[in-house]
Amino acid sequence: MSVAVEESGPPAWRLLLGYVRPHRWALVGGALLSLMTGATGLMLPLVARELIDDLSGDRAITGALLLMSALVVANAVLGALGSYVLRRTAESVVLGARRSLSSYLLRLRITAVDRSEPGDLMARITSDTTLLREVTTDSLVGLGTGGLTLVATVVLMGFVDPVLLGVTLGVIAAAGTVLGVIVPRINRASRRAQDAVGVMGASLERVLGALRTVKASGAEPREERTLHEAAQESWRQSVRAAKWSAAAGNTAGLAMQIAFITVLAVGGARVATEAIDIGTLVAFLLFVFYLMSPIQQVVGAITQYQTGSAALARIQEALRLPAEPAAGPVELPAPGTAPAALAFTDVRFRYADDLPYVHHGVTFTVPAQGMTAFVGPSGAGKTTVFSLIERFYDPESGVIALDGRDLADWELSRLRAAIGYVEQDAPVLSGSLRDNLLLGNPEADDATVTRVLKTTRLDGLVSRLPDGLDTLVGHRGTKLSGGERQRVAIARALLRRPRLLLLDEATSQLDAVNEAALRDTVADVARTTTVLVVAHRLSTVTMADRIVVMDAGRVRAVGTHRELVTADPLYAELAATQFLATGE
Ligand code: ADP
């Protein structure tokens, strides 16, 4: 529900086989061990019969006793080994699915994330993959070993009496029709149960991500209800799946009893007309009994697969979300270290086909080096300019060029390596301060870190913290103030040594002293880097080499503060109201 993709695509079993393929020999080995365990078990009665027959003699007793002991030990060892190998293989299948899914989700396009619930995607990696364990062992191995035994038994039955086999298969076919109705219901209920787990994940993520607001709004009872309802729904659907699974198992059992009675009746008539002898009938009835266990196994495999395929379908949906290309082998020129030049040419963009345009033909150029400020009313499309530069989205038409080369021509990771980006809401990740600072450049040396801490005025904070740089900042940096978070985000971007620095209202929460200090730092950086700032303070704007005034998805004017105050009425108004409102 919260992942917006269509239902089509290859069947779930294809995906399962993809995950199982690397482990196919281990799986076959495990299945063979299981079959051998069964065989050693079946041999025991035969040897026992030999032993009893030979009791009158004397020679073979010790041999038979030794053989029996060997069989018992082999049975135990093979059984243990088989179940270990199967379980281990199943865990490897889960591991493979989790790995590929995590890698994929990290590469998701921002558009895909815009349309999904992160908590639901999380549930797909954690909860849905877990279900593949049972599918691998119970379904695949069950179908393999059960199916093999079934075929062998049916062939033997055909040799004993084809007519009675026909009768048996007729009953089985009737049961199959009933199962055909039941089995899809297991799938549907399982799917709903897993979806409800996804809803729980999404709901938990939403609540825990904004716990302060939830508490301050007194919204706990409502959120609690949502969580309980999702849990209840998962229970209800799982119980429904259990009901249909039980019905399926017992349908198979019932079918075998009916087959037994029918064979007895038809076989009795055939004995009466002397079509077969009584020994054949008895043998056939024994076979009908032998058929029971593999049929139960195959039906179990099918019902188990229904649960698994519901999970597989959810995994498949996640894998169908649009993702960015993995770093390809295409060798594109590596961006240099010089400041980058940037140009937007008639860029048209909207966030989705059914949403209005956010950029209606945006055009501007930014020469290498220096500071360019973007101003304009909220909603003008300033943040979107930055999102397009990072290629979180691609324009519908028009060209964005870095150093005269279309952004689409750069390998994505290299393009982003050239850019330092401080988002509008300056997120800080949970972990230590050091983790946060080195996020974009784990190799930065201590001297550089110290220097950047100084320029971003974080050195005082670090020396005050009990564990210095190793202090944990809490989920989303909750242990830091808004201004501190912004400075951490700026320091993080600077440590990347970017050629292009994007600051989106990055100093909105700083006090006047820190803001002035950072302004000097940014001016300093702009001497060797191209700096783009979405500005909200007059002091920043007046310092910029050029100002781009945006309104309603268009560039209205470009110029310096002095020029624009007289030339552009909107700018003059912004300067008079918005900038002055910040106390300057
Ligand atoms: P600004 O930064 O100038 O305030 P934005 O570039 O953030 O403006 O937003 C421009 C318009 O695009 C706004 O109307 C906003 O509602 C819309 N918008 C921004 N982000 C998204 C998104 N992820 N999906 C859909 N619409 C969006």
Ligand code: MG
């Ligand atoms: Mg913005």
